[in-house]
Amino acid sequence: MSTRPDSDESAIRVETRERGPVQREIRVEVPVARVRQAFERSYAQLARRVDLPGFRRGKAPRSVLERRFGASLAEDIERELVSETFEEALRRSGLEPMGEPAIDAEPPRPDAEFRYSVRVEIRPAIPLPDLAGLPARRRPARVGDEDVEAELERLRFARAPLVEEPEATAAAPGQVLTVDFVGRIDGEPFEGGSGRGVELELGSGRFVPGFEEGLAGARSGEDRELTVRFPEDYGNPALRGRQARFQVHVAAIRRRRLPDLDDEFAKDLGEFESLEGLRARIRSDLLARREEEARAELRRSLMDSLIERTPFDVPPGMVERERDRRLERARRQLGGAVPEGALDQQLARWREAWRPDAEREVREGLLLEAVATQEGLEASDTEVEARIAELAGEHGVSARQLREAFGERALEAGVRARLAEDKALEFLAAQAKFDETPGT
Numbered sequence: 001m002s003t004r005p006d007s008d009e010s011a012i013r014v015e016t017r018e019r020g021p022v023q024r025e026i027r028v029e030v031p032v033a034r035v036r037q038a039f040e041r042s043y044a045q046l047a048r049r050v051d052l053p054g055f056r057r058g059k060a061p062r063s064v065l066e067r068r069f070g071a072s073l074a075e076d077i078e079r080e081l082v083s084e085t086f087e088e089a090l091r092r093s094g095l096e097p098m099g100e101p102a103i104d105a106e107p108p109r110p111d112a113e114f115r116y117s118v119r120v121e122i123r124p125a126i127p128l129p130d131l132a133g134l135p136a137r138r139r140p141a142r143v144g145d146e147d148v149e150a151e152l153e154r155l156r157f158a159r160a161p162l163v164e165e166p167e168a169t170a171a172a173p174g175q176v177l178t179v180d181f182v183g184r185i186d187g188e189p190f191e192g193g194s195g196r197g198v199e200l201e202l203g204s205g206r207f208v209p210g211f212e213e214g215l216a217g218a219r220s221g222e223d224r225e226l227t228v229r230f231p232e233d234y235g236n237p238a239l240r241g242r243q244a245r246f247q248v249h250v251a252a253i254r255r256r257r258l259p260d261l262d263d264e265f266a267k268d269l270g271e272f273e274s275l276e277g278l279r280a281r282i283r284s285d286l287l288a289r290r291e292e293e294a295r296a297e298l299r300r301s302l303m304d305s306l307i308e309r310t311p312f313d314v315p316p317g318m319v320e321r322e323r324d325r326r327l328e329r330a331r332r333q334l335g336g337a338v339p340e341g342a343l344d345q346q347l348a349r350w351r352e353a354w355r356p357d358a359e360r361e362v363r364e365g366l367l368l369e370a371v372a373t374q375e376g377l378e379a380s381d382t383e384v385e386a387r388i389a390e391l392a393g394e395h396g397v398s399a400r401q402l403r404e405a406f407g408e409r410a411l412e413a414g415v416r417a418r419l420a421e422d423k424a425l426e427f428l429a430a431q432a433k434f435d436e437t438p439g440t
Contacts, residue, residue, distance in 0.1 A: 021313035121315035136432040160256035173203035323358035379419035
């Protein structure tokens with residue numbers, strides 16, 4: 001606990017108390033003289049702007065104003081007193097809060113000191129270990145001919161048109177069935193258990209186990225009754241372990257007609273003159289993807305080693321904010337594609353499930369910041385400008401438009417912090433002890 005008094009009778013009194021490893025409470029006391037001045041100033045301003053029956057503007061007695069406006073004015077005075085003293089209290093406490101503070105105040109009275117408390121989270125103390133020789137994994141980024149051919153087959157499969165099979169054709173794995181179905185549990189239809197014109201590729205594993213298998217050998221126009229049991233780990237808890245009966249009508253059976261793998265196939269993709277040109281692009285894209293995967297694995301392994309050697313308390317508020325950002329991003333991405341009620345339920349489940357990942361993200365950021373600070377790793381203005389220009393190009397806007405969209409200070413601070421993180425990772429990787437991971 002620390003107390004910082006001041007001899008000036010109008011000066012606030014500030015007391016700081018520890019409330020946990022990364023939590024502090026700042027208690028602030030505003031002297032009576034200052035509170036009284038705030039009341040007098042507020043009532044004088046109020047008298048000048050309100051009209052009351054029987055009084056000229058500015059002449060209404062304070063007692064009348066107190067009866068009419070006392071409660072609401074006290075709230076305004078509370079906000080005013082906190083606003084005009086908070087920065088000073090924070091400066092005198094010597095703390096650097098992370099995130100928004102939580103303020104709890106007593107209702108102000110004109111004849112008494114005004115007291116309020118501020119709970120803040122602070123940057124944790126992070127005693128870094130020896131950073132030389134941290135164990136890390138690095139996966140060689142290689143692309144073989146078989147990888148290129150497999151990707152070609154995927155493209156070929158994706159562009160294959162569906163052609164109708166003869167009526168007598170029996171459904172087999174790889175064929176695409178168009179089906180109508182109605183499912184019932186205990187004789188009653190259930191939500192999500194019916195569909196019309198649904199395309200189902202036998203062997204894809206998209207449907208509940210037993211459904212696709214039950215349609216093997218079916219012919220176009222045939223009706224079948226299937227009995228299946230939902231797995232115990234099924235996504236919908238209401239259906240887990242339940243047995244259902246499905247009435248299924250097979251409306252059509254089709255197969256994919258794979259195009260020839262030649263120069264014409266490459267040209268149909270839009271920007272290639274030959275099959276060899278397409279192969280070269282596939283190889284280049286696969287290599288870039290695997291290099292990115294290798295960098296991600298390297299980062300993960302370095303951070304695993306650093307986290308294991310550096311225990312510290314993570315501010316809970318930072319974790320909550322990171323999780324909220326992830327949930328809000330998910331809401332924006334899924335909004336409109338998922339019914340609102342179902343989306344709310346899913347987000348509620350993710351709120352708890354995503355906490356460990358959010359905490360990991362915050363922990364990594366704090367550790368890399370500590371490494372950058374200890375080693376004096378900073379991004380230059382030139383590097384910041386170059387990265388902003390690069391980001392603007394990726395978004396198809398000018399650097400000026402990007403600054404206007406995100407706010408100049410916020411954008412520069414974010415870019416500078418991320419570049420410092422990258423430098424910290426490069427520093428750790430440069431002296432890491434590598435375990436080369438085989439394979440691709």
